[in-house]
Amino acid sequence: MSSELLDALIMLEKEKGISKDILLDAIEAALISAYKRNFNQAQNVRVDVNPERGSMRVFARKDVVDDVFDPRLEISAEQARLINPNYQVGDVIEIEVTPKDFGRIAAQTAKQVVTQRVREAERGVIYSEFIDREEDIMTGIVQRQDARFIYVNLGKIEALLPAAEQMPNETYKPHDRIKVFITKVERTTKGPQIFVSRTHPxxxxxxxxxxxxxxxxxxxxxxxxxxxxxxxxxxxxxxxxxxxxxxxxxxxxxxxxxxxxxxxxxxxxxxxxxxxxxxxxxxxxxxxxxxxxxxxxxxxxxxxxxxxxxxxxxxxxxxxxxxxxxxxxxxxxxxxxxxxxxxxxxxxxxxxxxxxxxxxxxxxxx
CATH class of the missing domain: 3.30.300.20 (K homology (KH) domain)
Incomplete structure (x- = not known):
């Protein structure tokens, strides 16, 4: 993970309106999941991301106890005091457990998280824009057609023109410019879905x-x-x-x-x-x-x-x-x-x- 991460997060904050802190929180949560999945660890861990240095470190959090029953979650007071003599029973100690090849996994995970969040943000922007245009008219370009829909490009998204909303006296060919009435805007797991009509009053x-x-x-x-x-x-x-x-x-x-x-x-x-x-x-x-x-x-x-x-x-x-x-x-x-x-x-x-x-x-x- 290079120090270019910070610049990338700042750029995304400006261009996409996604908070840098929100992205960092999402990256840290994803890295914890990636660490447990890739290294078969179920212990309580914390990931520290330092975008200025481009570093990512993993820390195992363990409770200081007299008798250890689960070494993944607990550490004896005797061992803890070898690290720092001030530790007492009941304290929580953090021990760095960053794997050697964690950088590659971290970079890949961070990229996936950022890509996903950017996609979600873009979908949110599109939804906000089009929910305000319900019952409005727009000009679109016919893209393609299947048995259920004609797909109309409205610039940022393809709208769906159902067969029941198509005029019986019209034929629609790719690249035709048509005016459509936006009847419904839905938020789905795959992003906003826009339904349009040519028959609506x-x-x-x-x-x-x-x-x-x-x-x-x-x-x-x-x-x-x-x-x-x-x-x-x-x-x-x-x-x-x-x-x-x-x-x-x-x-x-x-x-x-x-x-x-x-x-x-x-x-x-x-x-x-x-x-x-x-x-x-x-x-x-x-x-x-x-x-x-x-x-x-x-x-x-x-x-x-x-x-x-x-x-x-x-x-x-x-x-x-x-x-x-x-x-x-x-x-x-x-x-x-x-x-x-x-x-x-x-x-x-x-x-x-x-x-x-x-x-x-x-x-x-x-």
Missing amino acids: GLLKRLFELEVPEIFDGTVEIKSVAREAGDRSKISVHTDNPDLDPVGSCVGPKGGRVQAIVNELKGEKIDIVKWSKDPIEFVANALSPSQVEEVIVNEDDKATTVIVPDNQLSLAIGKRGQNARLAAKLTGWKIDIKSHSDAEKLDILGSGAMLEDHKLPVEELE
Whole structure:
């Protein structure tokens, strides 16, 4: 063991933030274990590490007794006084028992301990960094793929993109750059494990924060998100500024802002609607792009019956019920859609709020 040990410990303290004293304590504990393992010793020993001199010495600690029963742990008072006449029964004496070839074992052990502690410290730094980024968005590079995961390089660590969190309309190739939403950060025995998603509604919200300055600074608020990843999504937006159009802010000049998000999501259609605390207006907005004639509200069941023109029924319901399903997720209200003709037969026309002359602030990107 050379005197370079001290310099190495000081360097690690500066670069990795690992205390020199903590490393020395860990080295000493490891050396005790190595001594007992390599030299078949079970006695009570202490290892003294002197980084300035680069020396490591092993001392056996023995109790001074009248009658010795275990020579590995005890020494007679007579023998102890040969070393130092001041020793009395009950004292603890330390005798150096450093083996001749202990230097080689010590150097190897110290290296292993330092390497392990550095690895642990680096894992701790990575975990601390990424635990603060849960529910945040990051750009990564696709590395490889197996049956369970796509591995995405986030710079300091590979994140796991599970099959269930991959968009059905996407294929992922090595070296592709993709934006991912961090769903979970776990501390494991092998280091931190990061799980990411491309289908989470939070990804859509974060993308709008990146593209729309008014959302980023809080002037416009995303109130709710409903998403069927890879196909269609709806978001509701609101602002307290009467001079600002929240929907127009999200769409951007010539649709540029929302188009950038659509491109990132490989063509996923996005409906942007104006949020309202009035469920009648909000549900009607959420059923964009269909027209709505009337909304009947049942507050107790948090349910609505929506009447649409006959030629708008299929549009309101959407392919495989998607439009109605997303609108219900977005608003938190149950939605039952009826055509004008069916409403007449059921004699429910005029029992709700009429929206024929109400221009709804709805935008959709086709």
